[in-house]
Amino acid sequence: MDQMMETKKHNTNKGQKLNVQPLRTQTDIETAKFFLSKNKMGKRDLLLFLFGINTGLRASDIVVRKVGEFRNTKKPYIVEEKTHKRRKLNLSNLAEQIDEYIADKSDDDWLFPSYKDRSKHLTVNGVYRMFEVLGKQMGRDDLGTHTMRKTFGYHYYKRTHDIATLMEIFNHSSQQITKRYIGITEDEIDNSLDHFSIGI
Template sequence: MNTVQPIRDPAMIEEIKEFFQADCERNRMMFVFGINTGYRIQDMLKLRKRDVMGDHIIMTEMKTGKKKWLQINPTLKRELKQYTADMSDDDYLFPSREGKNRPIKRDMAYKIMRKAAAHFGLKDIGCHTMRKTFGYHMYQRTKDVTLLRKMFNHSSDSITMGYIGMDQDRMDAAMNRFGL
């Protein structure tokens, strides 16, 4: 399995949103949803409109089997309201064009992310990039690794720091200051 990186640059995040907007609203919403929730792609794809209309998203994670409550932030709430306006409650958030009321599959989500990566010349980008981007920016704003560890259900703060790319950032900064 390839290791992916978070998107660290906020300007690049906005460019990717614009790229997806021009391509497909569903793809843009998938990206916006992923970077605002930190959900794994398999958990995102199973969601329907009815799951995201309250103040919280309540779900059982597929990987861990743990129940998770996540408050929908104001940015995502606004985006979801507009995106789901013409959907019925049973519609999947990220519908496939194949078959009636089916979500896209994980491999299609990966192709969507790879299309943006190719367009912008980004490396180490995949579906998990959205989750890591959420984590990276949540940490940058809160500096609370323990909170983020709990949100991700990680076993230690050090795992979370490595996961969101902070270890790499610190090594890069140290090397920039180093020289003999």
């Protein structure tokens, strides 16, 4: 569902990849962090990435955040743009990075400002371009704006095996949709074929 939305949205732009994947290994995550930190706005891009893979929010819900929402709280509430649902974030694991990042910013500042105009926030297309560049740097053609959300889901499931809660976090209508979305179904099919052969 989310994948289809991303595909539709970006096919009208610059041909978004049809099969956006999560970052499945810690090595891939560290590699992404390294490249993002070297960008012109490395601190912004690195925090955006960490924010995305630790909350599972859509890019559209990340880019519109204001600094004041995260001042003196580790568990802010937001309203998701697509679903209009109120959701509590748990940012305890990111509190130190966020506090350091916003220390010299005012509450009305965008958390992730545009590079060209700080009075505006980074756009979803800007995030898309960021991942397009990152994909080239990592030698991959399957990264996109949903990579962060899928990475969160993939690792949440791998650690907890709680697909029901993850389905609720993503607001999906079935566990099958959630498993397919985060790449678990693909993994399971691939693993089932590892030792399968006929006539060999």
